[in-house]
């Protein structure tokens with residue numbers, strides 16, 4: 001064992017200073033070739049989902065933590081010319097920035113595309129979100145308030161369920177429920193508040209999200225590609241809502257599904273530890289070769 005926090009706990013996953021034969025043996029020549037091709041492009045966008053991708057899934061979202069090796073990889077990527085970083089998450093964006101430990105200037109997409117901003121240095125020296133507030137019409141605000149009220153009534157009848165409010169959405173969480181309770185609540189939510197006209201309803205991992213604004217992660221990736229002028233995009237995600245982003249990727253892009261489940265992504269890794277190895281490999285491929293190693 002090592003005390004180095006940037007080394008992953010999985011003995012099969014390479015840590016910093018990637019051992020290329022181990023990386024290729026573990027994650028495949030095809031993924032390595034795709035990363036080499038991506039790294040050779042002048043301008044690249046590295047767009048990443050948070051929960052289940054940078055951070056392992058946990059019972060309490062407030063305790064989520066990004067894998068330390070990914071913190072290190074993102075810090076290094078942010079220093080490299082032609083690399084733009086983006087978080088593309090279902091989470092509320094300002095809370096995401098305080099959890100995610102991503103570098104200054106990272107683009108932040110929250111609430112599945114509803115919130116857009118950048119990570120900036122705040123006067124106290126910490127990092128904060130700079131984003132336009134979300135504007136709702138009166139009808140949208142009324143609908144959100146009604147969904148919140150109805151969802152809270154249903155959740156009050158279900159042990160360990162809880163409701164999360166976002167600027168333009170209401171989310172019912174069932175991760176801590178028994179399977180039977182979770183399924184009963186899921187049906188009640190979909191047939192109750194989730195059936196109201198004007199909502200976009202998306203199911204994720206033990207969550208049901210009811211949004212009054214209808215953006216997707218796919219819209220966000222398309223916009224980020226245009227804004228950053230990226231020649232190619234790496235997108236990694238683990239959930240059904242990430243399929244909207246995989247769907248807008250182009251042949252030169254690299255889509256990585258993290259974990260099990262059907263996907264349109266061209267590549268797959270097992271978990272956030274393996275994704276950190278991908279990011280570290282990209283750092284290595286993109287970094288200038290030291291002068292004394294040029295042959």
Ligand SMILES: O=P(O)(O)OC[C@H]1O[C@H](O[C@H]2O[C@H](CO)[C@@H](O)[C@H](O)[C@H]2O)[C@H](O)[C@@H](O)[C@@H]1O
Nearest residue numbers: 050051057058059061089090091175205206207
């Ligand atoms: O797009 P993402 O960054 O993956 O956000 C999707 C949802 O993430 C959070 O919920 C998920 O992670 C929690 C912590 O690991 C877990 O408890 C929950 O079951 C997962 O669905 C977040 O709380 C939601 O608001 C996001 O929509």
